[in-house]
Amino acid sequence: MRILIVEDEPTLGNQLKTTLEQNGYAVDLSADGEDGHFLGSTEEYDAVVLDLGLPEIDGLTVLGMWRREGRNFPVLVLTARDSWSDKVAGLDAGADDYLAKPFQTEELIARLRALIRRATGNASSELTAGDVRLDTRSGRVTLKGEPVKLTAQEYKLLSYLMHHKGKVVSRTELIEHIYDQDFDRDSNTIEVFVTRIRKKLGADVITTIRGLGYSLDDPADQPRG
Amino acid sequence: MRILIVEDEPTLGNQLKTTLEQNGYAVDLSADGEDGHFLGSTEEYDAVVLDLGLPEIDGLTVLGMWRREGRNFPVLVLTARDSWSDKVAGLDAGADDYLAKPFQTEELIARLRALIRRATGNASSELTAGDVRLDTRSGRVTLKGEPVKLTAQEYKLLSYLMHHKGKVVSRTELIEHIYDQDFDRDSNTIEVFVTRIRKKLGADVITTIRGLGYSLDDPADQPRG
DNA sequence: TCTTCGACGATCAGGATACGCATGTGCTCT
DNA sequence: AGAGCACATGCGTATCCTGATCGTCGAAGA
CATH class of the missing domain: 1.10.10.10 (Winged helix-like DNA-binding domain superfamily/Winged helix DNA-binding domain)
Known part of the structure; x- marks a missing residue:
């Protein structure tokens, strides 16, 4: 299973990368929206962890671009904002799940497991x-x-x-x-x-x-x- | 779209049922784990809203039974408890999303939309x-x-x-x-x-x-x- | 190897029927 | 009062079954 992390804060990004790798995932890390969008559009990922607060391009914009391109890998959105209206906006923009900072990495792992299980569970008969x-x-x-x-x-x-x-x-x-x-x-x-x-x-x-x-x-x- | 609500508190349960029906869902309401489990096993639902704190049988147990029976409708778990360890337990038991009480009904609706959207393989709303x-x-x-x-x-x-x-x-x-x-x-x-x-x-x-x-x-x- | 014959399978067409469609009627909830 | 709904009825037709006929395969004998 291959995961893309789009996260501008280096400390958090590297920590996530390490944790996910310890859990058996192949992980790519991108630090800004433009690069992240490019990776998501050209490489094959089983899931994406996307920070909403990004330099250059906003996370929601990147997500919208992917969906319009027909990319439908599951996306888990990270945000520091905690108002429910932002959650609703994220989910309606095409996110599959949502996690507010700060969070326990265990919860992130569990949510990713759930997302991937659901995405691959629909085996076409x-x-x-x-x-x-x-x-x-x-x-x-x-x-x-x-x-x-x-x-x-x-x-x-x-x-x-x-x-x-x-x-x-x-x-x-x-x-x-x-x-x-x-x-x-x-x-x-x-x-x-x-x-x-x-x-x-x-x-x-x-x-x-x-x-x-x-x-x-x-x-x-x-x-x- | 048909939803099952398993919620023991009548006030909240009926309020949710009404709200969801106003949003165009067909809704069944069950007040305890045993009845809820039976409904989920025998009827066809597009999503389930499951309260963890239930009389008779615990919500997590019901969820586990469904998954073992091969039922794979998306399940959104409700809980009053707010510790992340419970969230992880819920997600690992087969829940697809999680919502802590109290919550805005708008957020519940948005999350249900997202769950159903993903379950049916559609990336956009x-x-x-x-x-x-x-x-x-x-x-x-x-x-x-x-x-x-x-x-x-x-x-x-x-x-x-x-x-x-x-x-x-x-x-x-x-x-x-x-x-x-x-x-x-x-x-x-x-x-x-x-x-x-x-x-x-x-x-x-x-x-x-x-x-x-x-x-x-x-x-x-x-x-x- | 070739021919012949019997048995089995393939094809066709007509009638029966179940299926889906459209309209109409009364009930219920705003 | 009005809109929307569930339900009933009658009609047209695609689909299905049936039975008869035609085609083909293969074994056995010359």
């Missing part, structure tokens, strides 16, 4: 196979980046296959997982939807294994022969 | 999708710069969709996050409000995915995945 990409969180399917419109049943079928990528899935297994309890098993709906999916995503995404079922393979997983 | 712009701070909505008047429910619905831009949101998910606990889930209110919003903002802002739900897409996000 994306399934891919070849050019096909399925996002289970958003319920979206794309082919070579282009969004593809699937109906509910088509989506369910594809989703199950992608969750069991590389495995041969029998038709009864598909029926059991796509439909609820009572469903007439003597019908060819599965084949129908396989056909439709193939039409939308290409014939080669789903492989037929005669007498056994279907299988969805990722070309990337096949050590070609 | 201004949400945009195509020509539609929604400012969570002022509660204003504009279409091509022109202000649009939305009713409370219309705003809640649109706000939730914009917080989850690009994701397919089911009708039950919408109901769970827009209304509080006691609400008859068998009605078509969601469809009605979707219709109303489309009339005011244009038919193409909200896409229907049959059998799955609704989705709000930003044309600017379409090129490439």
